[in-house]
Amino acid sequence: xxxxxxxxxxxxxxxxxxxxxxxxxxxxxxxxxxxxxxxxxxxxxxxxxxxxxxxxxxxxxxxxxxxxxxxxxxxxxxxxxxxxxxxxxxxxxxxxxxxxxxxxxxxxxxxxxxxxxxxxxxxxxxxxxxxxxxxxxxxxxxxxxxxxxxx
Amino acid sequence: xxxxxxxxxxxxxxxxxxxxxxxxxxxxxxxxxxxxxxxxxxxxxxxxxxxxxxxxxxxxxxxxxxxxxxxxxxxxxxxxxxxxxxxxxxxxxxxxxxxxxxxxxxxxxxxxxxxxxxxxxxxxxxxxxxxxxxxxxxxxxxxxxxxxxxx
Numbered sequence: 068x069x070x071x072x073x074x075x076x077x078x079x080x081x082x083x084x085x086x087x088x089x090x091x092x093x094x095x096x097x098x099x100x101x102x103x104x105x106x107x108x109x110x111x112x113x114x115x116x117x118x119x120x121x122x123x124x125x126x127x128x129x130x131x132x133x134x135x136x137x138x139x140x141x142x143x144x145x146x147x148x149x150x151x152x153x154x155x156x157x158x159x160x161x162x163x164x165x166x167x168x169x170x171x172x173x174x175x176x177x178x179x180x181x182x183x184x185x186x187x188x189x190x191x192x193x194x195x196x197x198x199x200x201x202x203x204x205x206x207x208x209x210x211x212x213x214x215x216x217x218x
Numbered sequence: 219x220x221x222x223x224x225x226x227x228x229x230x231x232x233x234x235x236x237x238x239x240x241x242x243x244x245x246x247x248x249x250x251x252x253x254x255x256x257x258x259x260x261x262x263x264x265x266x267x268x269x270x271x272x273x274x275x276x277x278x279x280x281x282x283x284x285x286x287x288x289x290x291x292x293x294x295x296x297x298x299x300x301x302x303x304x305x306x307x308x309x310x311x312x313x314x315x316x317x318x319x320x321x322x323x324x325x326x327x328x329x330x331x332x333x334x335x336x337x338x339x340x341x342x343x344x345x346x347x348x349x350x351x352x353x354x355x356x357x358x359x360x361x362x363x364x365x366x367x368x369x
Contacts (some may be wrong), residue, residue: 093297097258099250109297146244146260
């Protein structure tokens, strides 16, 4: 099967922003314990003010890993149309404490965590963003580096 | 939107085995450095003798993490029809050194790494397997524990 045409970086950025703003989209969240044990779960995502926002139990393994290490690697989209994001934890907010954030999250996600006891919003700031479909898009995949969009 | 009907564990196991045997399917591979930095990439998968086989450069970050830690957490399928696998590294084999493994990998994947210098097959043995679609399938999601199928 022929590979799809290679997109230029501006198109990839536009596609990336559109994907991140998709209603009811999920994100793969990879974290690690300080001992080097990897963890991975799919979670709902909201894209708010250029931040990835996830909602989860504060006691969950992903939240504990993220709070301890401050870093996560995220993937959005199917394996052959991926957006890969390395992100740092900017803040953790109880789901009932930030109205604007809660409203923005619930507007994009297909559930509303604001009534869930023990849940927090974790606000993740992208540091590196890459996007590619197939092997012919590996070159030119980096759209953000050190927190700055390259395009 | 109504959630899909809850599958029993036998159906989930059958669906899981069918998914793992799908031609040209990919796997999300989460690994971590000993320092606790998470990493995540999509790779082609082959399911050979109840093992997940991936092919990658021996010098890649995923291969280095896996060789050092011996563990990975894998996800197959879309975020709302997932198979999650915790696996341990059983062996690392140069791509030109095991004919049966190379043939099995190339028969399922949509590429053949056997001519690629510096590439290895990593053979991963599942220890825990879970499968769920939506929140109503979280209960009963564990199909394998401690390397033994529960169904």
